[in-house]
Amino acid sequence: MQNNGYLEMKLLRFTTAGSVDDGKSTLIGRLLYDSKSIFEDQLEAVEEASRSRGNEEVNLALLTDGLRAEREQGITIDVAYRYFATPKRKFIIADTPGHIQYTRNMVTGASTADLAVILVDARHGIMEQTVRHSCIASLLRIPKVVVAVNKMDLVDFDSKVFDDISAAYTAMINKNGLEFKDVIFIPMCAKDGDNVVSRSELMPWYSGPSLLEHLEQVEIPGGDADSMRFPVQYVIRPISRQFPDFRGYGGRIAQGIIRVGDSIEVLPSGSKSTVTGIWLGEKQKEQAVAGESVCITIKDDIDISRGDVIASDSGVKPSMSNDFVLDVCWLRTSPLVCGKRYTIRHATQEVAGIVKEIEYKLDIDKQEKVYDIEQLTANDIARVHLKTAAPLVFDAYRDNRTMGSLIFIDGTNDTVGAGMIVESYD
Amino acid sequence: MSLNQLTHLNELEAESVFILREVAAQFEKPCILFSGGKDSIVLTYLAYKAFYPAKIPFPLVHIDTGHNFPETLVYRDELVKRLGADLVVGSVQKSIDEGKVVEEKGFNASRNKLQTVTLLDTLAGHKFDCACGGARRDEEKARAKERIFSHRDEFGQWNPKNQRPELWNIFNAKKDPGEHFRVFPISNWTEMDVWQYIYQEKIELPSLYYTHMRKCFYRDGQWLAADPDFIPRRPEEVVEEREVRCRTIGDVTCTGLTLSHAHSLEEIIDEIASTRVTERGGRADDKRSETAMEDRKKQGYF
Numbered sequence: 001m002q003n004n005g006y007l008e009m010k011l012l013r014f015t016t017a018g019s020v021d022d023g024k025s026t027l028i029g030r031l032l033y034d035s036k037s038i039f040e041d042q043l044e045a046v047e048e049a050s051r052s053r054g055n056e057e058v059n060l061a062l063l064t065d066g067l068r069a070e071r072e073q074g075i076t077i078d079v080a081y082r083y084f085a086t087p088k089r090k091f092i093i094a095d096t097p098g099h100i101q102y103t104r105n106m107v108t109g110a111s112t113a114d115l116a117v118i119l120v121d122a123r124h125g126i127m128e129q130t131v132r133h134s135c136i137a138s139l140l141r142i143p144k145v146v147v148a149v150n151k152m153d154l155v156d157f158d159s160k161v162f163d164d165i166s167a168a169y170t171a172m173i174n175k176n177g178l179e180f181k182d183v184i185f186i187p188m189c190a191k192d193g194d195n196v197v198s199r200s201e202l203m204p205w206y207s208g209p210s211l212l213e214h215l216e217q218v219e220i221p222g223g224d225a226d227s228m229r230f231p232v233q234y235v236i237r238p239i240s241r242q243f244p245d246f247r248g249y250g251g252r253i254a255q256g257i258i259r260v261g262d263s264i265e266v267l268p269s270g271s272k273s274t275v276t277g278i279w280l281g282e283k284q285k286e287q288a289v290a291g292e293s294v295c296i297t298i299k300d301d302i303d304i305s306r307g308d309v310i311a312s313d314s315g316v317k318p319s320m321s322n323d324f325v326l327d328v329c330w331l332r333t334s335p336l337v338c339g340k341r342y343t344i345r346h347a348t349q350e351v352a353g354i355v356k357e358i359e360y361k362l363d364i365d366k367q368e369k370v371y372d373i374e375q376l377t378a379n380d381i382a383r384v385h386l387k388t389a390a391p392l393v394f395d396a397y398r399d400n401r402t403m404g405s406l407i408f409i410d411g412t413n414d415t416v417g418a419g420m421i422v423e424s425y426d
Numbered sequence: 427m428s429l430n431q432l433t434h435l436n437e438l439e440a441e442s443v444f445i446l447r448e449v450a451a452q453f454e455k456p457c458i459l460f461s462g463g464k465d466s467i468v469l470t471y472l473a474y475k476a477f478y479p480a481k482i483p484f485p486l487v488h489i490d491t492g493h494n495f496p497e498t499l500v501y502r503d504e505l506v507k508r509l510g511a512d513l514v515v516g517s518v519q520k521s522i523d524e525g526k527v528v529e530e531k532g533f534n535a536s537r538n539k540l541q542t543v544t545l546l547d548t549l550a551g552h553k554f555d556c557a558c559g560g561a562r563r564d565e566e567k568a569r570a571k572e573r574i575f576s577h578r579d580e581f582g583q584w585n586p587k588n589q590r591p592e593l594w595n596i597f598n599a600k601k602d603p604g605e606h607f608r609v610f611p612i613s614n615w616t617e618m619d620v621w622q623y624i625y626q627e628k629i630e631l632p633s634l635y636y637t638h639m640r641k642c643f644y645r646d647g648q649w650l651a652a653d654p655d656f657i658p659r660r661p662e663e664v665v666e667e668r669e670v671r672c673r674t675i676g677d678v679t680c681t682g683l684t685l686s687h688a689h690s691l692e693e694i695i696d697e698i699a700s701t702r703v704t705e706r707g708g709r710a711d712d713k714r715s716e717t718a719m720e721d722r723k724k725q726g727y728f
Contacts, residue, residue, distance in 0.1 A: 009434045010434060011434040078589065079571070080567075083614070089434075089617075108591050109596045112593075198449070231445045233451060234477075236479070243478070250447045250476065280443070281474065291432050292436065293439070293440040343600070347596075402595065405594045406596070407596050409598055409600055415592070415598045418591070
């Protein structure tokens with residue numbers, strides 16, 4: 001089999017953000033097309049759909065804009081997930097729309113991304129939307145950022161245009177205090193594939209990697225390996241003849257390593273014990289790492305249920321509080337109202353919560369904090385004070401996404417807000 | 427030390443196991459929709475792993491159009507026995523006999539669309555509040571936009587314009603009485619991932635997936651089965667014996683057959699790596715219109 005290597009591939013999740021006409025869908029279409037991830041029947045369907053809409057060239061955006069309303073209006077409404085693989089890596093793209101009213105979709109796409117590709121039109125440079133997308137990437141703590149300066153063909157592949165945009169972007173990061181550790185810039189013409197998959201001959205002054213080369217090579221940093229976090233999801237009790245007394249805890253390791261023999265602490269109770277087994281299916285393992293779903297057994301018979309967190313008895317301990325400083329992105333038109341009761345889901349915990357006050361709302365376009373706010377509506381980003389009915393076991397979002405993120409659910413059962421814990425409120 | 431350490435298959439497996447455990451924790455009476463196809467087989471295998479050494483805490487539901495490959499039913503019954511799982515069968519024939527649906531007529535008649543009614547009746551009859559399916563986002567452009575926890579109203583309908591936001595790995599299963607969810611634990615897998623995982627885990631499949639001699643005929647650019655003989659043929663359509671295998675398995679009337687010499691999983695993976703047509707390219711049900719899948723899903727389809 002030629003594809004044995006594929007079994008050893010790693011996964012990279014990335015998101016794309018750009019203004020309406022930056023050519024984002026074209027870029028994705030190009031990545032899929034040039035990596036041969038588009039099949040003949042899909043291409044035929046897109047060619048046919050392009051023709052029937054009177055487009056002269058094949059409109060690759062139709063590959064990703066799948067819903068009837070999107071195809072009719074020629075816009076992307078919702079987050080779409082796309083998949084492609086090269087012999088080096090497998091990729092999941094969260095393709096998100098760029099309009100201001102879809103900030104919430106960008107937040108959704110960013111929430112699971114390891115890397116963000118932010119598109120800038122070389123003719124227009126940094127726009128308000130570029131700043132907004134960058135702020136969201138920073139807020140959601142996407143570890144890596146690529147700024148793709150697209151449509152270089154329309155500025156005669158001029159290196160000065162690219163250098164100026166790169167410098168202006170770096171200045172924007174510093175001005176806004178964005179927390180990017182690693183940003184790279186790539187000049188591009190997505191329509192014709194320049195610097196998308198292979199390096200362009202039209203821009204010999206650029207010596208960096210093509211976008212795909214970068215995506216294949218980029219390393220994503222892990223969390224604190226010494227401080228294990230295991231939110232308990234489901235208690236596994238077979239009560240069978242073969243396993244009469246088995247009691248295991250199912251969950252996905254949110255951080256660190258877990259080994260048989262490790263000392264652990266169960267929170268919030270504070271009970272301590274030792275790991276006696278790590279299972280997945282019929283296989284038993286000696287250790288498991290962040291990202292793995294396993295079932296663990298422990299030595300002592302202590303009360304553990306869904307919502308508890310098992311943590312290593314060494315390293316940094318998780319925090320506990322029922323008062324939080326929280327960054328919020330509101331997702332729905334029904335407003336966030338101070339004093340209203342919401343259901344909060346955090347890791348595997350669920351509690352009632354109330355926003356006591358809105359400290360400020362972020363006007364991203366003006367880069368201003370707006371004070372004296374009573375309500376938030378769809379696409380607003382704000383810093384608030386949240387109080388919960390019971391304490392949550394958590395880490396700050398900046399330290400761990402799983403342990404620091406939560407959602408708001410209102411009385412209609414809808415998910416209405418997304419929250420990132422900054423710290424406990426004192 | 428992070429996700430980086432995991433291979434893409436381990437990471438996908440971990441995500442799916444997490445989702446299945448959320449299903450068990452958040453719903454009162456979930457089930458797995460089992461078609462006998464490779465995706466629902468992988469889904470069932472993942473559920474087995476997620477809850478081992480306990481049994482899968484929910485039954486398998488098979489919506490039976492009556493137009494089956496016999497190999498699928500043999501496989502289904504053996505699997506259910508091996509896992510000690512409960513099996514619920516919803517019969518499209520029964521829905522027809524009871525006058526709830528009317529059989530399509532003509533050469534391209536299929537019970538695919540009729541399944542929706544049987545599915546919704548079966549879910550309601552057993553008070554299932556969640557049905558896990560093996561659908562993947564890479565299959566079809568409407569599915570690319572569907573949530574992993576996909577809310578259905580009282581009529582079983584999907585509303586693509588007003589889906590609940592789904593962030594991080596936090597899933598919201600709250601609903602009103604009478605509503606239910608469809609959950610897709612292998613949303614993020616591709617066809618290739620599924621085959622590589624079957625290979626890695628040595629999962630047994632129905633023999634239909636490997637090449638074999640079968641009586642079939644050619645229509646509209648694809649081979650269809652003449653054995654079992656469920657599809658009415660036009661006079662000019664000649665039955666021939668060919669070496670074929672199924673790339674997907676559904677009801678006989680909408681399962682395209684691939685001319686293939688692939689006898690092993692290695693050969694199947696090589697074949698898929700070099701193929702230039704999507705697997706649903708062989709599905710007659712998707713070819714009906716540009717947004718056929720979205721339209722069926724809105725009505726309550728899988």
